[in-house]
Amino acid sequence: MISVKVPASSANLGAGFDCMGVALKLYNIIEVEEIEKGLIITSSPDDPSIAKDENNLVFRAMKTVFDEVGWYPRGLRINLINEIPLTRGLGSSAACISGGIYAANLLCGGKLSEEEMIYLAAKMEGHPDNSTPAMIGGLVFAVLEDKKVNYIKFVVPARLKFAVFIPDFQLSTEYARNILPKYIEFKDAVFNIGRATLFASAITTGNYELLPAATQDRLHQPYRKKLIPDFDKIVNLSLEAGAKGAFLSGAGPSIIALVDENYEIFEQNVKNALASMDLVANWDFMILEADNSGATVFSVQSTSLKR
Numbered sequence: 001m002i003s004v005k006v007p008a009s010s011a012n013l014g015a016g017f018d019c020m021g022v023a024l025k026l027y028n029i030i031e032v033e034e035i036e037k038g039l040i041i042t043s044s045p046d047d048p049s050i051a052k053d054e055n056n057l058v059f060r061a062m063k064t065v066f067d068e069v070g071w072y073p074r075g076l077r078i079n080l081i082n083e084i085p086l087t088r089g090l091g092s093s094a095a096c097i098s099g100g101i102y103a104a105n106l107l108c109g110g111k112l113s114e115e116e117m118i119y120l121a122a123k124m125e126g127h128p129d130n131s132t133p134a135m136i137g138g139l140v141f142a143v144l145e146d147k148k149v150n151y152i153k154f155v156v157p158a159r160l161k162f163a164v165f166i167p168d169f170q171l172s173t174e175y176a177r178n179i180l181p182k183y184i185e186f187k188d189a190v191f192n193i194g195r196a197t198l199f200a201s202a203i204t205t206g207n208y209e210l211l212p213a214a215t216q217d218r219l220h221q222p223y224r225k226k227l228i229p230d231f232d233k234i235v236n237l238s239l240e241a242g243a244k245g246a247f248l249s250g251a252g253p254s255i256i257a258l259v260d261e262n263y264e265i266f267e268q269n270v271k272n273a274l275a276s277m278d279l280v281a282n283w284d285f286m287i288l289e290a291d292n293s294g295a296t297v298f299s300v301q302s303t304s305l306k307r
């Protein structure tokens, strides 16, 4: 059996719609093994929205690898141990896709290169901003091209923390993409290019004072925040408590605030405020570090059946 550990991820990071994302230290584990025949899928905690047949996202990701390399297991057992909350903007689907591709590649003897896996994952997800950090870790700047992903991975220092606010309701990425406008104004495109460029420079040079300005967005948040009660309240709370920027995580509904080494004071202030605020949803709160490793093998026992 092969066990693969794959991180959550937060995409967009403010202005970098579909091209920036970071892996986070919150993990799903995918255990796979070749069996004589059939497909057995188990999941814990169990969730009715997780398919247990060929529609399962991890299985579908694995199948893209088998189709690509022309090797198929006789049968397959998949066990999913999930820590990443579903449909909350923390890359649960990217974790399934990148982790499934990574596990399938191990099962078939490592026929695909890392670049090929990154491309297959981004193609399946439709954008590379979650799938690439889920695969290789770090904070990634990535563009999906015709046949490859062009990307740069930045190894995130431990002093930068990610304060994650997770509400008790879901928002599917598909839905949150469909409500975006087909066209945007030229000035909004200019606004975002400036902020995304500033973010890339500020984060890689450690100029965190620029992050509140660099994480502003006009491409997706103005439209999506209407679907997220409390969005402005949580963002303002974070900024008042000293965050270096606060924004929607991926398509939402989770919100992320960037915090530096003063995170313990930030954490205390936020927890106190959350307890007394009048909010529509219940918001879970946790402080995470970036994961700089991506999908990794947890353990390998025997891999596939003898042929």
Ligand SMILES: Nc1ncnc2c1ncn2[C@@H]1O[C@H](COP(=O)(O)OP(=O)(O)O)[C@@H](O)[C@H]1O
Residues within 6 Å of the ligand: 028, 049, 050, 051, 056, 057, 058, 080, 082, 085, 086, 087, 088, 089, 090, 091, 092, 093, 094, 096, 171, 172, 173, 174, 250, 251
């Ligand atoms: N652990 C899992 N196992 C199987 N499918 C999953 C798992 N996690 C997420 N999914 C699939 O991904 C969907 C959520 O994807 P999406 O709407 O993109 O949200 P997210 O922001 O969490 O990636 C779920 O409805 C489910 O179909």
Ligand SMILES: N[C@@H](CCOP(=O)(O)O)C(=O)O
Residues within 6 Å of the ligand: 009, 010, 011, 012, 017, 018, 019, 088, 089, 090, 091, 092, 093, 127, 129, 130, 173, 176, 177, 220, 249, 250, 251, 252
């Ligand atoms: N760039 C995408 C990112 C979606 O991330 P998810 O974690 O919400 O699936 C978008 O904003 O649609």
